[in-house]
Amino acid sequence: MIRTENIVKKFGKLQVLKGVNTLFQSGEVISVIGPNGSGKTTLIKCILGMVVPDSGKIFFDGKDISNDFSYRKDIGFMPQIGHYPENMKIGQLFAMMKDLRRISSELDEELLEEYDLNNMYQKAMRTLSGGTTQKVSAALAFMFNPKVLILDEPTAGLDPLAAEILKEKILKAKKQGKLVIITSHIMSEVDELADSIMYLFEGKILFNKTIMNIKTETGEDKLGKAIAKIMKQNNHV
Ligand code: ADP
Ligand code: MG
Numbered sequence: 001m002i003r004t005e006n007i008v009k010k011f012g013k014l015q016v017l018k019g020v021n022t023l024f025q026s027g028e029v030i031s032v033i034g035p036n037g038s039g040k041t042t043l044i045k046c047i048l049g050m051v052v053p054d055s056g057k058i059f060f061d062g063k064d065i066s067n068d069f070s071y072r073k074d075i076g077f078m079p080q081i082g083h084y085p086e087n088m089k090i091g092q093l094f095a096m097m098k099d100l101r102r103i104s105s106e107l108d109e110e111l112l113e114e115y116d117l118n119n120m121y122q123k124a125m126r127t128l129s130g131g132t133t134q135k136v137s138a139a140l141a142f143m144f145n146p147k148v149l150i151l152d153e154p155t156a157g158l159d160p161l162a163a164e165i166l167k168e169k170i171l172k173a174k175k176q177g178k179l180v181i182i183t184s185h186i187m188s189e190v191d192e193l194a195d196s197i198m199y200l201f202e203g204k205i206l207f208n209k210t211i212m213n214i215k216t217e218t219g220e221d222k223l224g225k226a227i228a229k230i231m232k233q234n235n236h237v
Contacts (some may be wrong), residue, residue, distance in 0.1 A: 001022050001147075002047060002148065002181075003022065004046070006021060006057075007019065007046055008053060008055045009039075009046060009053050015203060017042055017046070020203070022205070026181070027174065030164070030179060031198070032196060032200060033190065033199055033200055033227075046058060047075075048072065055207035067101065073144070074148055075147075075149070076141035076150070077141055078137045078138055078139070078141040078151040078182075079137060080153045088124065088125050089122050089124050091122065094140075097140060098143075100197075106141075108142050108144070111135070113187070113189065115139060122225070130157040131159055134157045135158070137154075138166055146178070154182065187224035190223060191223040197227075199209075200231075214226045
């Protein structure tokens with residue numbers, strides 16, 4: 001469904017992605033993890049077409065994305081930090097997005113209701129707490145029923161109940177056969193949600209394995225411990 005071939009990206013002298021090859025398939029939840037600065041967000045932005053790689057190719061449903069941006073309608077993206085027009089009200093933002101997308105099929109407004117955002121339509125974006133802004137981002141990511149969800153540290157700013165609601169939503173999306181790519185530093189959460197883990201380290205994939213394999217290979221039942229063990233074996237600690 002999404003394939004990257006040897007993606008290289010530099011920012012000035014800093015080489016952030018050093019040849020990343022991946023394959024993401026429908027019906028999977030894949031967690032991209034790795035230390036801060038390892039290139040997770042940059043990889044996601046390459047897939048979204050927000051960052052253009054220096055070399056390498058990305059295919060969406062077999063089509064090279066550099067020729068045609070229409071694939072982006074099939075992706076719901078929740079950014080690590082959402083930036084919105086400050087004076088726009090929540091209600092206006094949703095109205096504008098619906099207008100831009102012009103989707104005739106049914107909208108998914110479940111998160112809007114569960115997060116009670118439909119009772120905050122008059123609030124301006126600049127007055128929202130970080131957590132509420134994240135809720136808006138989450139509601140927008142799911143709203144147009146995309147085939148693919150890309151969520152960049154989605155629960156980082158959310159309160160525990162809001163995080164739980166989002167996790168339920170992610171599992172539901174997986175059951176519907178969607179592809180979910182999620183970055184997170186919270187191992188218990190990754191364990192609950194993901195089928196497999198792609199570990200990025202200094203711009204390279206250190207490993208790409210199912211959680212089941214990670215646990216059996218290391219003999220550890222706790223995912224955090226299992227990953228620490230793999231890192232130790234590879235002399236990366
Ligand atoms: P992660 O999401 O894994 O924490 P990022 O992909 O955000 O990592 O960043 C990887 C590295 O690239 C960091 O050192 C970051 O400072 C740098 N970087 C990211 N975006 C830019 C940019 N637009 N300009 C310059 N450097 C950037
Ligand atoms: Mg990041």
